[in-house]
Amino acid sequence: MAETQTAEPKTVLSWSGGKDAAYALFELGEVTELLTSVGENGRSSMHGVRRELYDAQAEALGIPIRYIELPMECSNEEYESRMAAVMAEYETRGIERVAFADLFLEDIRAYRKEQLAGTDIEGSWPVWNPDTDEQIRRYLDAGFRATVVTVDGAELDASFAGRELDESFLADVPDGVDPCGENGEFHTFVWDGPTFDSPLSVEVGETVTKEVGDGEYHYCDLY
Template identity: 30%
Template structure:
């Protein structure tokens, strides 16, 4: 039996950061599931920017509209993250969630534990795939993403397009993980096969912390 037959009319959601891994995971899942109903994004406690990548609600909403899914969000500190995530899961009980984990076992274990609370099936389309292979697939499939956050020591990546081969050469030169799985960089996806139309990303500012550099982007 096909997975798409098993879930029938149960809610399908994507745990959505707005970046490359959640986008590629959704793309792979859609080949089998054929639909996604909800993009779920966790925002920070101010409800202004996403918890993971510091993206605006307007930008995430534009991604959802172009994908053809409903955006749902909750707001949390790191301390209240699990509680807020469980509140969301309560509303999609017995559904299916798509996640973009690659090989961080601790996070996958957490996802499976909290989803089990409400009998939510977990799909991990990227799990244990070679990171280089995933980046190549991301580019080959036509995705476009901009690097919008980096650790301070890798600030020269800020604003670069990930799908540009020169960017990949720079990542290699810096001797960092090609997927940024250790937090070296984060991306926002603005075009690709899951989008009905590309987003026009505008860089409207920049800010720094002791450890990271961020672009402020919107549409």
């Protein structure tokens, strides 16, 4: 008797456009949709990446992308309301799982679980709790390439923004900075890798420094 094939759950991947999300997709193999948020200015609030660059990623990956559009001064309550509306829609579409690329921040994971509570959608963490020294090697060895788009000025100076995330970058990172930037030290935009049909043509633009909350962040614009 032939074995019964169990269908993979319909999965949406929470998408930052960065290295961890790209590696999570690599681990998952197949997802129904990418999900990310952008502000009214057409950029992601955390990374400052332009919406058209996310569109280019999605096209190169061959996966649809869904945007949650947020006001520029977005309260947490408004964010949660808009996210809940999308999750309700996903339930009607038969989405069974939302995957996240968090590595080890327990409070973030607990928050995501809380937001999914009361729905039929499960959370999934395909790259959870690695040794981050080993994880960044797995990422590089897989052939991914990315540009650093945001750095926390309290951890890294502005010269790190706009650099490729490679062996040279890692060699220059000060002690105490997580090699995957999981504590928010830096964020990336992936433009090539084993899941891409072809590399994106990305041009590095100006780096600007902005005050965000009580901190200072350096943003490198990409085109």
